[in-house]
């Protein structure tokens with residue numbers, strides 16, 4: 001549970017939670033906004049600094065007056081739109097308030113009869129804190145030297161009781177991506193016996209094709225996606241899983257009201273955002289520009305980066321002369337922890353260009 005507690009602390013939700021008991025007002029809510037001058041520069045959670053899409057905002061505002069009704073029609077419309085985008089049927093899709101819940105559900109499903117699961121080290125793993133090692137044994141597999149998933153080692157680590165393998169593609173915190181051919185052949189070999197959970201939270205930042213439609217035929221593949229990143233709807237909480245109809249059915253059985261726990265307002269935003277290609281293309285372009293700027297400036301500061309397919313960068317502070325975390329703190333910038341002491345590797349979200357300039361001047 002410690003991981004989760006740290007995460008809550010990192011996100012600032014702890015502060016909001018404390019204030020909930022006292023008084024919640026508009027000012028408390030607007031504290032999430034990074035743009036006013038006395039707030040922090042938020043580069044810790046890989047949020048999208050440009051979102052939500054203006055069209056999604058209008059749809060959300062317009063939907064508010066219908067908030068007295070249950071949102072059956074909007075739910076169906078969103079599932080249909082997601083199915084169409086991913087070239088699957090609506091029965092292959094399960095919605096949730098954020099993809100974390102779908103990672104959790106997959107974890108619950110596969111750990112029902114105990115056994116073990118295989119996961120990279122480092123990767124996005126807060127959701128695994130719901131089980132102790134004795135309930136569901138964790139088999140961590142180090143990344144390769146170039147910080148990618150070591151698919152060969154993951155394959156070799158499979159035990160007779162292994163129920164789940166998690167692949168975050170692209171990977172958080174490293175921003176690296178699996179070679180598509182290798183990943184497909186890994187899935188083909190492994191999925192005969194073991195469930196593979198592919199987390200595509202950042203895939204839309206890449207030019208790679210999603211593996212979503214594998215779910216049509218393969219019972220042992222679940223793909224999760226989110227509106228929290230490219231679509232800039234992290235606070236609206238919308239994610240979805242794609243899988244075989246029978247697998248989605250099993251996930252649904254873990255819920256009292258599957259597809260029923262999303263707000264009309266969030267779904268209205270997601271539905272419109274899905275069609276707003278001009279917005280998502282603009283976000284991708286601005287992300288690349290700000291990322292290139294940051295990489296160039298990091299080089300001057302002796303901070304070494306590795307290629308990133310995402311809206312964040314993973315970098316080594318080994319040759320950076322100052323105390324990085326202190327520089328962030330002094331300048332009210334929220335970044336990430338040191339993930340690997342060896343090489344002093346950390347991660348930073350690519351914000352907008354103004355935010356990256358604040359970061360660079362803080363580190364100079």
Ligand SMILES: Cc1ncc(COP(=O)(O)O)c(C=O)c1O
Nearest residue numbers: 098099100124172201226228239
């Ligand atoms: C790889 C990865 N998966 C899932 C999530 C969770 O996203 P959501 O907001 O959809 O719960 C994150 C959030 O940072 C992430 O980095």
